[in-house]
Amino acid sequence: MAAASERKVLEEIGEDFLCCTICLEQFKSPKILPCLHTFCEQCLVTLVEKTGSLNCPECRQQYQLPVGGVPAIKGNFFMSNLIEIFKQRLESIQSEIKCEACKENTGTHKCVECKHYLCKNCVRAHKKLPVTQTHQLMTIGEYKTAMSTSPVTLQAVEYCSFHRKNEIEFYCETCQVPVCSNCTIVKHRIPEHVHRDLKDAADEYLTELKAMVDKLKVKEQEAEKNKTLAKQIHTDLTEQCSREERKVRMKAEEIIKKIKREEQRLIDELKNNYKMKIKRAAADIDEMELKHGNIKSAGNYIETLMHHGNAAQLLSTKGDVGSRIKQLITMETIAKAEQSDFIFTPHIKFCEHGILGIVKSDVCMSKCTVENIPKRLLKGDSADLLITTRDSKGKQVIPKQQLKAKVRKPDASWEDINVADNRDGTHRVTVAGQLDGNIMLP
Known part of the structure; x- marks a missing residue:
């Protein structure tokens, strides 16, 4: 666990932001996935070896493992830089620091680019070497002051990964990558490639990103609202x-013990309806929790990147960030569960029928069945049709609504016919032939 001094360093960002959710430790060689979730490289290697595929542990999205495996996944150098700032700030509060060049004298300065503490003698050598003479050197006092006020300003200059001595100054809009001056005349030549000043491109993208983040916040609110709705449906059910x-138990208490089995049957039926519907509601809650978490997680990461990342860091994930935001904004966040009733109705003539009551539920017309349908029905013939009402799962249920039936006569008109309710989810309808021709059944 971080000490009190570490917590102070992490006030602006939060300690958890720098920790891998797999190993629960500070990131080591952080890798960022297209969904903007970051993990240690070794944690992802272990995960892929165990599961055989690359699935984000946070949002469960599956990705194609690049050629070269996990090491080829894009590194999150924004996160690496934050961790470096964290380490530098811890170093800055130490009472005495040794020179990291000669390993003998007490350090008096800090090189922002090399991230090394130097003594006075090594500082003079540092200023004379052509490779390091342009580096920014600060006294220990200046460095501690800067670390306590604005550590982000001490971020080292970003250098080109191909031309390691060149500072990144441009942004290739054609390839959407930050580049140095040498890149603009080697791999990113005009007119095939369009270049822009790095800061101008970053400022413009930051404006676009702010607008997208505003939309993302609206989407987060929508997801949270629907998550609440899903929970309310769960509670109401x-x-x-x-x-x-x-109600069933109150009715059962009014009569003698012989109705206990009937009572229990009705309770079981109620609970079966409840279990079926509550499962759908619970699935909605789980889905809304996941989607809301993904939206919020991406929003937190992007806002932190906007506030604490430099231009190169900001633009290095432009494609992934834009793609992820568009994906989340268009994501379906409407709860699928619907409020559906299942009602117990007491039977008025219990003593006559021996039935305590019935549980009426919703009926799905497409699942209902009709049996005993004759191929032809001529005058003088009749047929008893058996209609079974069922729910969306195909289970036989007693409908809340009264069942009605019609037959179509040879003259194309319709006639109502009686429906005998068997009070168990089945109904009997008798149809008779009226003319020499066939009768048309509905």
């Missing part, structure tokens, strides 16, 4: 089941 169960 639970409360409704409890209310109906109490």
Whole structure:
């Protein structure tokens, strides 16, 4: 666990931001996925070896492992730089620091580019060497003051990965990568490639990114609202089941013990309806939790990148950030579960029928079945049709609505016919032939 001095360093960013959610330790060789979630390189290697695929542990998205494996995944040098700042700030509060060049004298200065502490003698040598003479040197006092006020300003200059002595100064809009001056005449030549000043491109992108983040916040609010709605449906279904169960029990208490089996049957039926619907509601909550978490996680990362990243860091993930934001903004965040009733209805003539009551539920018309349909029905013939009402899962249920039936006569008109309710989810309808021709069944 970080000490009190470490917590102070992390006030602006937060300690958890610099920790891998797999190993729960500070990032080592951080790798960033297209969904903007970051993990240690070794943690991803272990994960891929275990599962055989690259799935983000945070949002569960699956990605194609690049040629070269996990080491070929884009490194998060923005995160690496934040960790370096963290380490530098811890060093800055030490009472005595040794020179990291000669390893003998007490350090008096800090090189921002090399990130090394130097004594007075090594400072003079540092200023004379052509490779390091342009480096920014600060006294230990100046460095501690800068670290306590604005550590981000001490970030080292970003150098080209191909021309390591050249500072990154331009942005190739054609390839969407930061480049140095040599790159503009070697791999990114005009007119095939369009170049811009790095800071101008970063400032313009920052404006675009702010607008996208605003939309992302609206999407987060929408997801949170629908998550709350899904939870409310879950609660309402639970409360409704409890209310109906109490009604069943109250009715059962009014009569003798012989109805206990009937009572239990009705309760089981209620709970079966409840379990089916509560499972859908629970799935909605899980989905909304995941989507809301993904949106919030991406938003937090992007805002931190905007506030603490430099121009090169900001533009290095431009493609991934834009793609991820568009993906999240267009993501479906509407709860699928619907409020659906299942109602217990007491039977008025219990003593006559021996039925305590029935549980009526929603009926899915497309799942209902009709049996005993004759191929031809002539005058003088009749047929008894058996209609079974079912829910969306195909389970036989007693409908809340009254079942009605019609037959189509030879003159194309429709006639209502009686429906006998068997009070168990089945209904009997008798149809008769009226003319020498066939009767048309609905």
